[in-house]
Amino acid sequence: MKQEKYQPTIGMEVHVELATQSKMFCSCPANHFRIKPNTHTCPVCLGLPGALPVPNKKAIDWTLMIGLALNSQVSLESKFDRKHYFYPDLPKGYQISQYDEPFCTGGDLETSKGQVGITRVHLEEDTGKLVHKKIKGKNVSLVDFNRCGVPLVEIVTEPDIHSAKQAKEFTKTLQTIIRYLGASDCDMEKGSMRLEANISLGKDLGYKVEIKNLNSFRFLEKAIIYEINRQEKMLQSGKTPTQETRGWDEKRQQTLSQRGKETAEDYRYFPEPDIPPLKFKKEQIDSIKKSLPELPTTKAKRFTSEFNIRPDYALVLVSQQETAIKAENLFKLAQKEKLAPQKVASDIVNKKISIKTKTPTQIVKALKAKQQSQVSDQNQLTSWVEEAIKFLPKAAKDYQSGKNSAIGALMGKIMGLSQGKADPQAVKKILQDKLK
Amino acid sequence: MDLAKQTLQETLSGLNNKEFSSVELVNSCLARIKKYNPKLNGFITVREEEAIKEAMLADKARKKGEKKPLLGIPIGIKDNFLTKGIRTTASSPVLDDYIPQYDATTVRRLKKAGAIIIGKTNLDAWGHGSSGEHTVYGIPHNPYAYGRVTGGSSSGSGASVAADFCFMGTGSDTGGSNRQPGSYCNVVGLKPTYGRTSRYGVIAMASSADCIGVLTKTIWDAAACLTIMAGHDPLDATTSTSPIEKYHSKITKSFTGKIGIPKEFLEGLDKQYVASVIKALKVLEKKGHHLIDISIPELKFAYPIYALTTFSEISSNLARFDGVRYGDNRTKFQEEAKRRIMIGTHSLSSGYADKYYKRAMKGRSLLIKRFKQTFEKVDLIAGPVFPFSPFKHGERETDPLKMYLSDVLTVPANLTGHPAISVPVDFVNNLPNGLQLIAPHFMESRLFQVGYQVEQEYQMYKRKPTLKE
Numbered sequence: 001m002k003q004e005k006y007q008p009t010i011g012m013e014v015h016v017e018l019a020t021q022s023k024m025f026c027s028c029p030a031n032h033f034r035i036k037p038n039t040h041t042c043p044v045c046l047g048l049p050g051a052l053p054v055p056n057k058k059a060i061d062w063t064l065m066i067g068l069a070l071n072s073q074v075s076l077e078s079k080f081d082r083k084h085y086f087y088p089d090l091p092k093g094y095q096i097s098q099y100d101e102p103f104c105t106g107g108d109l110e111t112s113k114g115q116v117g118i119t120r121v122h123l124e125e126d127t128g129k130l131v132h133k134k135i136k137g138k139n140v141s142l143v144d145f146n147r148c149g150v151p152l153v154e155i156v157t158e159p160d161i162h163s164a165k166q167a168k169e170f171t172k173t174l175q176t177i178i179r180y181l182g183a184s185d186c187d188m189e190k191g192s193m194r195l196e197a198n199i200s201l202g203k204d205l206g207y208k209v210e211i212k213n214l215n216s217f218r219f220l221e222k223a224i225i226y227e228i229n230r231q232e233k234m235l236q237s238g239k240t241p242t243q244e245t246r247g248w249d250e251k252r253q254q255t256l257s258q259r260g261k262e263t264a265e266d267y268r269y270f271p272e273p274d275i276p277p278l279k280f281k282k283e284q285i286d287s288i289k290k291s292l293p294e295l296p297t298t299k300a301k302r303f304t305s306e307f308n309i310r311p312d313y314a315l316v317l318v319s320q321q322e323t324a325i326k327a328e329n330l331f332k333l334a335q336k337e338k339l340a341p342q343k344v345a346s347d348i349v350n351k352k353i354s355i356k357t358k359t360p361t362q363i364v365k366a367l368k369a370k371q372q373s374q375v376s377d378q379n380q381l382t383s384w385v386e387e388a389i390k391f392l393p394k395a396a397k398d399y400q401s402g403k404n405s406a407i408g409a410l411m412g413k414i415m416g417l418s419q420g421k422a423d424p425q426a427v428k429k430i431l432q433d434k435l436k
Numbered sequence: 437m438d439l440a441k442q443t444l445q446e447t448l449s450g451l452n453n454k455e456f457s458s459v460e461l462v463n464s465c466l467a468r469i470k471k472y473n474p475k476l477n478g479f480i481t482v483r484e485e486e487a488i489k490e491a492m493l494a495d496k497a498r499k500k501g502e503k504k505p506l507l508g509i510p511i512g513i514k515d516n517f518l519t520k521g522i523r524t525t526a527s528s529p530v531l532d533d534y535i536p537q538y539d540a541t542t543v544r545r546l547k548k549a550g551a552i553i554i555g556k557t558n559l560d561a562w563g564h565g566s567s568g569e570h571t572v573y574g575i576p577h578n579p580y581a582y583g584r585v586t587g588g589s590s591s592g593s594g595a596s597v598a599a600d601f602c603f604m605g606t607g608s609d610t611g612g613s614n615r616q617p618g619s620y621c622n623v624v625g626l627k628p629t630y631g632r633t634s635r636y637g638v639i640a641m642a643s644s645a646d647c648i649g650v651l652t653k654t655i656w657d658a659a660a661c662l663t664i665m666a667g668h669d670p671l672d673a674t675t676s677t678s679p680i681e682k683y684h685s686k687i688t689k690s691f692t693g694k695i696g697i698p699k700e701f702l703e704g705l706d707k708q709y710v711a712s713v714i715k716a717l718k719v720l721e722k723k724g725h726h727l728i729d730i731s732i733p734e735l736k737f738a739y740p741i742y743a744l745t746t747f748s749e750i751s752s753n754l755a756r757f758d759g760v761r762y763g764d765n766r767t768k769f770q771e772e773a774k775r776r777i778m779i780g781t782h783s784l785s786s787g788y789a790d791k792y793y794k795r796a797m798k799g800r801s802l803l804i805k806r807f808k809q810t811f812e813k814v815d816l817i818a819g820p821v822f823p824f825s826p827f828k829h830g831e832r833e834t835d836p837l838k839m840y841l842s843d844v845l846t847v848p849a850n851l852t853g854h855p856a857i858s859v860p861v862d863f864v865n866n867l868p869n870g871l872q873l874i875a876p877h878f879m880e881s882r883l884f885q886v887g888y889q890v891e892q893e894y895q896m897y898k899r900k901p902t903l904k905e
Binding site for chain 1: 517518524526531534536537538540635636637638639640642643644670671672673674748749751752754755756757758760761762781784785786789793
């Protein structure tokens with residue numbers, strides 16, 4: 001039995017519902033969460049005879065924005081296509097999507113384990129929803145068309161992801177970016193962000209397993225870990241996993257086969273004749289590019305360079321746009337008041353202060369008061385240092401013989417003696433001098 | 437005088453001069469429909485009571501001084517145009533009991549102009565056909581030769597206007613569906629520029645070729661109706677924003693120019709039938725036009741290009757008729773629709789799309805380019821509408837390929853989006869015939885001006901059919 005380690009190869013497909021007021025091709029309201037079934041509908045999204053789609057400009061702009069935020073190339077010419085398949089929640093018998101000329105191609109997104117390539121970003125319409133119910137003892141399937149025609153952006157990555165953790169990091173970062181753009185609330189619970197992962201092990205084994213309907217980051221992580229193990233075991237016993245679509249079963253904590261994909265479905269794509277091809281001017285794209293807000297990774301880098309914030313703290317702070325904006329205001333105020341922004345950052349990250357309930361001025365005032373009550377008188381500090389060395393002679397010796405960690409015990413004692421008021425930076429310096 | 441026998445123009449002036457009322461007008465049309473429609477099969481649905489009620493309202497409004505361009509005029513709406521609250525079948529059993537929730541944009545505009553829908557006219561189911569025979573609501577007869585076809589697919593509008601059941605019938609023209617019944621029924625059949633009129637609310641046949649137009653007794657009538665129906669529609673992304681004109685006020689403006697006659701339009705056609713078209717062109721030459729023999733070799737491929745393009749789109753457009761939300765289930769589709777769905781599905785299938793659909797797209801681009809080049813040299817393109825005279829019911833029905841041949845002269849304008857019109861000319865062996873004129877994009881005015889010159893000469897609208905009870 002071969003016991004080699006296989007390298008997981010993972011690509012993601014992420015669907016995001018845009019936060020437009022109206023649907024993609026008609027003027028019905030786009031919100032559908034907890035709305036009475038079939039009340040946000042019209043001839044267009046119900047697929048009535050004679051109805052025609054008219055594209056929503058805002059949805060197109062937001063798709064371009066998402067692409068630009070992911071460093072994609074925006075095509076100056078693009079079009080919509082019809083993707084045909086039959087399902088009761090697809091009223092026209094085809095979905096208006098984009099096939100060979102998506103709005104955006106290429107691009108990348110940085111993760112801590114390396115760059116993830118973006119294959120394409122395209123715009124399509126969401127489908128309706130099937131509801132399976134028991135009415136008067138009879139099992140029935142009902143269709144709710146409220147969601148039908150809601151603008152849906154699909155982001156497809158290259159198979160550049162190699163672990164469940166990285167997949168989670170990628171999708172979380174993507175979520176943050178899209179939220180920064182204001183293009184979607186990316187709420188997994190409401191289904192406005194949906195994840196699919198394509199997983200295979202090794203290279204070019206000629207199969208890929210697609211896991212659909214992952215509606216939380218936790219499920220995504222669990223499903224990928226499970227799937228890697230499952231495939232590894234199969235490969236080690238000399239079998240090749242089948243190409244198929246699987247789903248995550250939270251109850252059984254495993255992925256389950258949904259349908260085989262040995263023969264690819266034929267969607268009979270062709271250009272949507274009801275919508276003329278779209279042409280963009282370079283200036284139009286440039287102006288969208290200019291309107292992009294500062295994105296989280298750039299913001300984090302700037303926090304480090306401008307305010308000297310630890311990189312890992314910076315990343316935590318930018319993960320929510322609201323927090324990031326408040327934190328930056330605090331940093332600026334702190335600088336004015338001669339407080340180190342890093343100190344503020346540390347207190348926020350370690351949840352010592354809540355920036356949600358207090359104003360920046362209140363926070364800075366409190367921090368300053370704390371700093372002012374600190375004792376930095378050299379004589380007082382020196383006497384506490386001497387007392388601590390007397391009390392912990394072994395620690396002092398250990399430190400002098402090169403055990404750096406021993407200083408912690410001495411510092412603790414000093415802080416205790418001063419009832420927490422000693423300025424730790426100054427104390428540390430005196431202590432180091434004494435024990436030289 | 438039978439009020440229904442007037443042209444739309446005459447009727448409007450009569451109403452305005454209070455010579456008769458709208459109620460009298462509607463009654464006159466209804467009387468004819470009652471008498472002749474059971475045999476002629478022009479209408480699928482007739483709105484007797486409602487039309488009279490609406491006429492009474494129109495008369496009241498007119499008395500109050502209301503001025504709407506079609507106030508109180510009974511019109512026919514092809515039964516693939518959605519009409520709110522009025523059954524719309526597309527002539528297919530699939531939609532036999534379908535009652536739409538909304539009006540097509542063109543219907544809305546006609547109603548807003550004061551027109552009264554007197555009924556819904558027969559057609560080849562879903563618009564598939566050039567003879568009118570593909571219907572479950574009785575095959576329309578040619579009003580001038582019972583037992584012969586009307587041309588299609590706007591068969592009912594053609595027959596009903598010719599039979600003086602109404603003053604105008606709407607039509608959708610995807611491959612000649614307005615011009616063909618125009619030619620065979622001795623009425624004017626107009627297909628405007630693609631994008632000039634809204635397709636919203638008309639049951640789609642082939643979206644990239646479908647064009648909404650009219651069948652009328654005269655050029656003025658067609659021009660007046662287009663003025664009402666045309667223009668940008670925010671509900672149809674393919675409509676043009678270019679301004680519309682008051683077409684009917686310009687038809688008498690003199691225009692002479694270069695008329696190109698593609699030799700491919702005349703090859704292998706019924707000689708006698710073509711002769712009557714040539715004669716009409718000579719009339720235009722006498723009026724100062726220059727006739728130029730031209731050649732557009734790609735015209736030979738127009739039909740195959742048309743068939744692959746439209747059948748592909750048809751297979752997609754008919755997918756929504758699944759019986760889940762409305763209509764009957766898909767087993768009710770009949771032979772011609774099924775034939776087109778299957779050919780179209782095949783043409784789009786992976787492994788075949790390169791050979792069929794995509795190749796047709798390339799051919800279509802080439803044809804568009806060639807027409808553009810041609811219109812740099814000529815002001816109009818002219819030719820016959822049909823390659824042969826009105827045939828007998830059932831004569832071509834058995835061989836679909838023979839039937840498809842009927843379309844060779846009309847499909848090019850649909851593929852290139854150019855406006856085209858059929859203008860009645862001399863009968864051949866007592867059977868109607870039409871001259872086809874094709875103009876550059878958005879030059880409908882030119883079609884009307886030259887069409888009017890032909891009409892002035894022939895005045896074919898005066899030759900009424902002998903109807904049978």
